[in-house]
Amino acid sequence: MSTALTCASVNKTYGRTAALRSLDLTLEENVIYGLLGRNGAGKTTLLNTIAGGIYADSGIIEVWGKKLAKGELPGDFCYVRENHKSMGSARVIQALNYASAFHPHWDWTFAHQLLDTFRLDPNKKIRQLSRGMESLVGNIIGLASRAPLTVYDEPVLGLDVLMRERFYKALLEDYANHPRTILLSTHLIDEIAPVAERVYILEEGTVLLHDEMERIHMSAHLIRGNTDAVASFTAGKRVLHTEGYGRGTLAAIYGELGEGDKQQARESGISIESLTLQKFFSYLIEGGN
Numbered sequence: 001m002s003t004a005l006t007c008a009s010v011n012k013t014y015g016r017t018a019a020l021r022s023l024d025l026t027l028e029e030n031v032i033y034g035l036l037g038r039n040g041a042g043k044t045t046l047l048n049t050i051a052g053g054i055y056a057d058s059g060i061i062e063v064w065g066k067k068l069a070k071g072e073l074p075g076d077f078c079y080v081r082e083n084h085k086s087m088g089s090a091r092v093i094q095a096l097n098y099a100s101a102f103h104p105h106w107d108w109t110f111a112h113q114l115l116d117t118f119r120l121d122p123n124k125k126i127r128q129l130s131r132g133m134e135s136l137v138g139n140i141i142g143l144a145s146r147a148p149l150t151v152y153d154e155p156v157l158g159l160d161v162l163m164r165e166r167f168y169k170a171l172l173e174d175y176a177n178h179p180r181t182i183l184l185s186t187h188l189i190d191e192i193a194p195v196a197e198r199v200y201i202l203e204e205g206t207v208l209l210h211d212e213m214e215r216i217h218m219s220a221h222l223i224r225g226n227t228d229a230v231a232s233f234t235a236g237k238r239v240l241h242t243e244g245y246g247r248g249t250l251a252a253i254y255g256e257l258g259e260g261d262k263q264q265a266r267e268s269g270i271s272i273e274s275l276t277l278q279k280f281f282s283y284l285i286e287g288g289n
């Protein structure tokens, strides 16, 4: 498996704000990644830095093994972000035409199918689109470009639940037939869980956690039981959060549980539940608050 993107010790400050701090991130070929983080964590700064829109103060960014020079755009790369208003009075079809010129793997048949799927009028002017429709134009470009490295910043912003489902479905179906490396930044955390294979969680400009979605699913647990039993069960484990309720304690823990753990839980009356990605995220970031 080759590496699509490497960020090594990337730093970016805006005045006194450190938006990216010694950030390391590696994206392997043909994997879908989720990029999560609360407001201001540095997601957009990271994506803009990768896309060459802003310069890192220091650090290395390599795309397909080639180090990007300052201001250099990665080749055969698609960056989907909100706001196509700069295209002014262009029509949707003109925006697609324009995008197609930059992407050697562009598929027009697929682009037209997506216009139907998303019920977009190709002759409508970009400036007349609703916020959700505007996101959809970007998403069509992201999908139809079939770029080997595609990055989406909040692709479902403003989309209703039906359109969000259609987007994820189109992405997964097309990815199955045309694997590529995809990075999706989103705040709709539980929706990304069945889509992304791996996840990066940013906090204050650095990577707080990077793991496989499956492993998070297997490792993130909420346990409840008698306070002493919970204390004994969690000893030596990674505890993200604890809180008391009545005479018991609830604890969010991270780590795979073996047969011995499960037996101990049964014997001491401790219940074990899996955490959703959203709950795991909030416990990891700030103890569930």
Ligand SMILES: Nc1ncnc2c1ncn2[C@@H]1O[C@H](COP(=O)(O)OP(=O)(O)OP(=O)(O)O)[C@@H](O)[C@H]1O
Pocket (backbone or CB within 6 Å): 014, 017, 018, 019, 037, 038, 039, 040, 041, 042, 043, 044, 045, 046
């Ligand atoms: N142009 C700018 N000038 C000054 N500070 C900026 C600028 N852009 C971002 N920042 C700051 O950098 C930090 C990271 O912002 P960034 O937009 O990358 O976060 P984010 O994770 O994308 O947030 P959100 O989820 O709210 O979109 C924040 O503290 C933000 O205020």
